[in-house]
Amino acid sequence: MLKGFIGPIGDDLPTLLMILLSLGLFFSSIVFSFDAYNSKLDKLRLTEGAVELGRAAVSQGVVDLSAPGFQDRLNLLEKTYGLKAEVKLEPDTCSASYAFYLQYLVAAKGSAGAELKKLLVCVKKQ
Amino acid sequence: MNMRGQAAVMDALFFMLVCSGAAVLLYNVAAAYNTTTTKQVTALYNYEYAQTAIVALHYAKDSQSAWFWNRLRGDLADRTTAGAHIVAYLEGDGQVVWNKVIASSPAPYAFLCFESDDSQIKFCVPSTAGASAKSENDLNTANRPAYTSAIRVTDTAGTQWAVTLKLYY
Numbered sequence: 001m002l003k004g005f006i007g008p009i010g011d012d013l014p015t016l017l018m019i020l021l022s023l024g025l026f027f028s029s030i031v032f033s034f035d036a037y038n039s040k041l042d043k044l045r046l047t048e049g050a051v052e053l054g055r056a057a058v059s060q061g062v063v064d065l066s067a068p069g070f071q072d073r074l075n076l077l078e079k080t081y082g083l084k085a086e087v088k089l090e091p092d093t094c095s096a097s098y099a100f101y102l103q104y105l106v107a108a109k110g111s112a113g114a115e116l117k118k119l120l121v122c123v124k125k126q
Numbered sequence: 127m128n129m130r131g132q133a134a135v136m137d138a139l140f141f142m143l144v145c146s147g148a149a150v151l152l153y154n155v156a157a158a159y160n161t162t163t164t165k166q167v168t169a170l171y172n173y174e175y176a177q178t179a180i181v182a183l184h185y186a187k188d189s190q191s192a193w194f195w196n197r198l199r200g201d202l203a204d205r206t207t208a209g210a211h212i213v214a215y216l217e218g219d220g221q222v223v224w225n226k227v228i229a230s231s232p233a234p235y236a237f238l239c240f241e242s243d244d245s246q247i248k249f250c251v252p253s254t255a256g257a258s259a260k261s262e263n264d265l266n267t268a269n270r271p272a273y274t275s276a277i278r279v280t281d282t283a284g285t286q287w288a289v290t291l292k293l294y295y
Contacts, residue, residue, distance in 0.1 A: 012134060014135055014138070015134045015135055015137070015138040016138075018135070018138035018139065018141070018142050019138050019141055019142075021142065022138075022141050022142040022144075022145035022146070023145065025145055025146065025149050026145040026148055026149055028149075029148070029149035029152045029153060030152060032152075032153070032156065033152045033153065033155065033156035036156035036157070036159070037156060037159055040159055040160040040164075041160065043160075043164070044160055044163060044164055044167065047164065047167050047168070047171075048167050050171075051167055051170055051171045051174070054171070054174065055174060058174070058178045061181075062185070102171055102175075102232075103175075103230050103232065104174070104175055104178045104179070104230065105175070105178060105179040105182050105226060105227060105230040105231075106178055106182050107181075107182045107184070107185035107186075113185075114185040115185070116182055116183070116185060116186040116187075116223060116226055118226070118229065118230040
């Protein structure tokens with residue numbers, strides 16, 4: 001009988017615990033980093049898509065949401081960025097499910113010619 | 127023989143050190159990832175806003191149904207009183223237009239700045255009025271990100287002016 005001998009695993013217990021703790025820390029940091037990477041990438045895609053959609057919306061000069069081809073351009077950009085988008089003119093606002101939006105000040109086609117209005121480009125992940 | 131256990135514990139400690147270092151590195155990378163790209167995309171949006179807004183002002187009418195830019199061009203013609211007249215206009219009949227710029231602006235501070243072609247006259251109109259009005263000096267603009275858009279206008283006396291919309295965060 002050796003002095004202080006607990007057993008083959010018992011003797012290594014402190015070491016085992018430390019190694020398991022280290023491995024747990026390392027793998028949880030990998031999982032966290034992966035999560036952070038995915039969520040940042042999603043946010044960037046949302047912002048980038050919104051900026052592109054906004055650019056398409058304001059490129060007309062005088063904004064006319066019912067102009068031919070405008071909705072098709074928006075649909076194409078939605079597919080490119082994997083987003084769902086709404087373009088709204090004052091006084092309309094974004095629907096509740098759209099968490100992210102960009103706003104612009106534009107000249108919008110109105111009943112009495114062009115009027116200064118706020119344009120909202122609302123986006124959400126598809 | 128008796129030191130074998132201590133050696134194993136030291137090994138485990140070193141292993142823990144290495145794993146902690148790797149975890150800290152991963153956390154740093156995760157925190158820093160994408161920050162530059164996001165800043166660039168946000169800057170792109172701010173410049174687009176400023177450009178669109180200053181162009182849209184060409185279609186704006188004040189509370190007296192007069193064209194906004196025509197009124198500004200008329201006020202700019204008298205170089206000695208241009209600043210005072212324009213500030214008074216933007217706090218009076220032109221307030222409905224200037225308020226729309228401020229309300230839709232993504233940045234908390236907006237300035238409409240005028241500079242004559244010979245650079246003799248320069249002044250800026252802030253987005254707030256009266257007691258809470260801030261000049262660019264008050265805001266310490268040297269340390270703030272700024273997004274600008276400029277156009278050139280000719281006043282009714284034929285002098286050219288550079289008009290800049292500046293947004294400060």
